[in-house]
Amino acid sequence: MPFISRTQRQTDYNLIPPSCPIVIDNGASYFRIGWAGESEPRIIFRNIVQRPRHKITGETVTIVGDHDPMLLKYFDCTRSGPRSAFDNDVVFQFEIMEYILDFAFDRLGADEAPINHPILITECACNPVHSRSKMAELLFETYGVPSIAFGVDAAFSYKYNQQLGICDRNGLAICSGFTTSHVIPFINGEPVYEACCRTNVGGYHVTDYLKQLLSLKYPHHMQRLTWEKVEDLKMEHCYITLDYASEVRLFQKGAKEAEEKTRCWQLPWTPTPVEEPPSEEEIARKTALKERQGQRLREMAEAKRSSKINELENELKGLEFLIQQLRHVNGNDIPSFLAETGYVSKQEIESAIVKVTQSLRKAKGEQDEIEEKPEISNSEKYTLIDIPDNMLTPEQVKEKKRQLFLKTTSEGRQRAKQKRFEEELERERRNKEDEQRRLENPELYMEQLLVKYKDLSEKVEQRKRLKTNGNNGNENVSGGVGRGERLNAAQKERMRLLTTAAFDRGKGEDTFGIKDEDWQLYKKMSKDNDDEDEGPNEDEAELARVASKLREIDPTFFPKSDASSSGTEPPRFRPLRKEDFQILIGVERFRCPEILFHPNLIGIEQAGLDEMAGVSIQRLQSKSQSLEDSNGLTNSILITGGSCLYPGMSERLEAGIRMIRPCGTPIRVLRASDAVLDAWLGAASFASTMHFQRQVFNKTDYYEKGEDWLRRYQLKYSF
Amino acid sequence: MKCCIKPSEDTRFFRFILMEQEVIESEMILPTHLSFKKIQMHEKYPKGQARGRHWKHLKQIIQAENYQNYPADEPNYVNIESPPSMHPRKQICDITGFEAPYSDPRTHLRYANTEVFKLIRSLPNEYVQRYLALRNAAVVLK
Numbered sequence: 001m002p003f004i005s006r007t008q009r010q011t012d013y014n015l016i017p018p019s020c021p022i023v024i025d026n027g028a029s030y031f032r033i034g035w036a037g038e039s040e041p042r043i044i045f046r047n048i049v050q051r052p053r054h055k056i057t058g059e060t061v062t063i064v065g066d067h068d069p070m071l072l073k074y075f076d077c078t079r080s081g082p083r084s085a086f087d088n089d090v091v092f093q094f095e096i097m098e099y100i101l102d103f104a105f106d107r108l109g110a111d112e113a114p115i116n117h118p119i120l121i122t123e124c125a126c127n128p129v130h131s132r133s134k135m136a137e138l139l140f141e142t143y144g145v146p147s148i149a150f151g152v153d154a155a156f157s158y159k160y161n162q163q164l165g166i167c168d169r170n171g172l173a174i175c176s177g178f179t180t181s182h183v184i185p186f187i188n189g190e191p192v193y194e195a196c197c198r199t200n201v202g203g204y205h206v207t208d209y210l211k212q213l214l215s216l217k218y219p220h221h222m223q224r225l226t227w228e229k230v231e232d233l234k235m236e237h238c239y240i241t242l243d244y245a246s247e248v249r250l251f252q253k254g255a256k257e258a259e260e261k262t263r264c265w266q267l268p269w270t271p272t273p274v275e276e277p278p279s280e281e282e283i284a285r286k287t288a289l290k291e292r293q294g295q296r297l298r299e300m301a302e303a304k305r306s307s308k309i310n311e312l313e314n315e316l317k318g319l320e321f322l323i324q325q326l327r328h329v330n331g332n333d334i335p336s337f338l339a340e341t342g343y344v345s346k347q348e349i350e351s352a353i354v355k356v357t358q359s360l361r362k363a364k365g366e367q368d369e370i371e372e373k374p375e376i377s378n379s380e381k382y383t384l385i386d387i388p389d390n391m392l393t394p395e396q397v398k399e400k401k402r403q404l405f406l407k408t409t410s411e412g413r414q415r416a417k418q419k420r421f422e423e424e425l426e427r428e429r430r431n432k433e434d435e436q437r438r439l440e441n442p443e444l445y446m447e448q449l450l451v452k453y454k455d456l457s458e459k460v461e462q463r464k465r466l467k468t469n470g471n472n473g474n475e476n477v478s479g480g481v482g483r484g485e486r487l488n489a490a491q492k493e494r495m496r497l498l499t500t501a502a503f504d505r506g507k508g509e510d511t512f513g514i515k516d517e518d519w520q521l522y523k524k525m526s527k528d529n530d531d532e533d534e535g536p537n538e539d540e541a542e543l544a545r546v547a548s549k550l551r552e553i554d555p556t557f558f559p560k561s562d563a564s565s566s567g568t569e570p571p572r573f574r575p576l577r578k579e580d581f582q583i584l585i586g587v588e589r590f591r592c593p594e595i596l597f598h599p600n601l602i603g604i605e606q607a608g609l610d611e612m613a614g615v616s617i618q619r620l621q622s623k624s625q626s627l628e629d630s631n632g633l634t635n636s637i638l639i640t641g642g643s644c645l646y647p648g649m650s651e652r653l654e655a656g657i658r659m660i661r662p663c664g665t666p667i668r669v670l671r672a673s674d675a676v677l678d679a680w681l682g683a684a685s686f687a688s689t690m691h692f693q694r695q696v697f698n699k700t701d702y703y704e705k706g707e708d709w710l711r712r713y714q715l716k717y718s719f
Numbered sequence: 720m721k722c723c724i725k726p727s728e729d730t731r732f733f734r735f736i737l738m739e740q741e742v743i744e745s746e747m748i749l750p751t752h753l754s755f756k757k758i759q760m761h762e763k764y765p766k767g768q769a770r771g772r773h774w775k776h777l778k779q780i781i782q783a784e785n786y787q788n789y790p791a792d793e794p795n796y797v798n799i800e801s802p803p804s805m806h807p808r809k810q811i812c813d814i815t816g817f818e819a820p821y822s823d824p825r826t827h828l829r830y831a832n833t834e835v836f837k838l839i840r841s842l843p844n845e846y847v848q849r850y851l852a853l854r855n856a857a858v859v860l861k
Binding site for chain 1: 739741742745746747748749750753754755756757758760763764774775776777780781783784792793794795796799800801802803804805806808809811815816817818825831840841846849850853854855856858859860
């Protein structure tokens, strides 16, 4: 049941006498304004302001409250999101507050300065005096209001329900609002602020949690999940369970009740025209085409190779012929003879021959055995090594060093060769074993290979995904400072420790390291950062080997290529079905409002609603109130505020409070008659009493008595 | 786009505003001059001036209040806040919402069973950080 704004301009402003107060309920979600003594507020709208620029004229305009989103197309709203005057539940942005009051008074029908009615305006419990004084200043200076009174919205709601007979003079008010939740005890009809308790969790957090969860689960529907839409979903579908654990177990088991409780939101979807699956002839034709192309490529490669071999052979023949000719020529004539061919000396020709033979062998695919060359003069080369240093000349010492170096390097090379040889033997042996296994039982072998292949491919894909930025299906990149996204948790922790150490120091001076304790920082970091990088290469090589083996033995095997990079994108070779456009809300229905009772689910380290009631009663008892009073409090617990309208809230609260109160205390949880409007209604009925007149303060009071008096100003709610 | 003159009581402030017909009819734009105000917005916040009216945020307001100078049993905005919860922390799986007795040492996410674990291990880092941010447990490099 989404709230509806009411912003029709009222026409009877001038008919109302100046003594009739204007009552304002300034809530973080909605702003309500009306006349005292009436049964409902005249104007209601969302307490937000937007300042977009008009696309054509470029003028910046102000839009208050929510409005038809279709009309916004004339405006450029990229840099102006909706802004609220509130921070938590305290007003801090008075420019925005002024826009809101402008709009409110304008719609109330005000048309001549000043606003000549006393004003009763609500605020949060224990509002800081800075906010209060700025609000008073705004109302006095800019609107010319004669007198103001401040009251707490939860208190008004409780008093109103007390008048209606729903709750007693002594009781507890649990008010769950948009950004905060309060628990205020009432003794003799007056709120006891010393025992009041506030948790910074409210309807906003529930909606935000639901929005995040759904966006993470369905990232490709993120545009549909606007904040307003999610709020609608929350109001329609969310509920509070009596026992979270048992409810969740129902869903985990996949029981039929769980199916019934899961709601499904079908997004508009048009089925794509279904293509005929390619018929057999098509497939055959395509494979034949591929075969032919492959064949052509292979032929081309062969042709190139053979032509290269021919060329090299010709060159070799030419060079050999040249050498033969040289033998017949005289020694002195060599240079002139060779000048024509381009070679300077015999050695050059010989080295050229050697090179050409090498490349020829390579082209033909033979092993080249050039490594035999240095082995020839092994014993001769290392003559100097055995002679001790003092018998040699300096040059010979240098020579000896060089020989030593050569010897060690050649020995190293030999050892490497030996190792490679052994590895080859090992691999041969393993291959033989594999072959044997294959011959014994081909089917089992194939199965094993397939399993191994699947595992390896999964591992490799995962690593790839972790290494690259997972940005493929998503435009919203939250957080992530460039490199920060690619680091794993340990590396991130390390960076965080280092940056905090760097920032902890004062500006300008870097005093890290002066104290010995600073270095203990490095002990906190984990040392196993580098194990990630070496693994993939081995895995990928193994994967390639297994794939090739499978291809040999199994004609129907096709190696899986990395088609889809992120598992959440619908794979492209499957046509999109109706189910892809459905958003299922199952566990989230009761998981989100659970944060009201367990704020640590979203990281807020405070007590939940049921615990807060206990804390409040405890604080009351420590203010030396008599025990009977405190026990009687739980007999009349009123829940009010927009965020308490979830089905199941009263039962859960009752169960929770029963757990913390002594056995046998009477516990009655009562719902406010109209959780959303009660604060305004209570304020309106209060403003119409004589009592109100004595509690307002006017401009002269405000300026004479000063801030200290304003701080201690508290409304008295009962006669 | 028709041009329309906004009706205004005070003829000195005659604003010729060019706007689409339906936008004007819906009256969703706040007029710039309001007759019941003693000081108009554009006088208070003149155009052209950097609108950096730095309003104090809540934290600064609370600091400026100097609550430590006042007796500690007087209720003020800070001391009515709830204490941390005494109940044992509820541990639910970050992805599905089921009960989660296990947590992944690499990403610090909680999970309920092996299928969820496989899903976690295949998530790109961005999603992991967003799930952690739900719990306020993401590493913020400030």
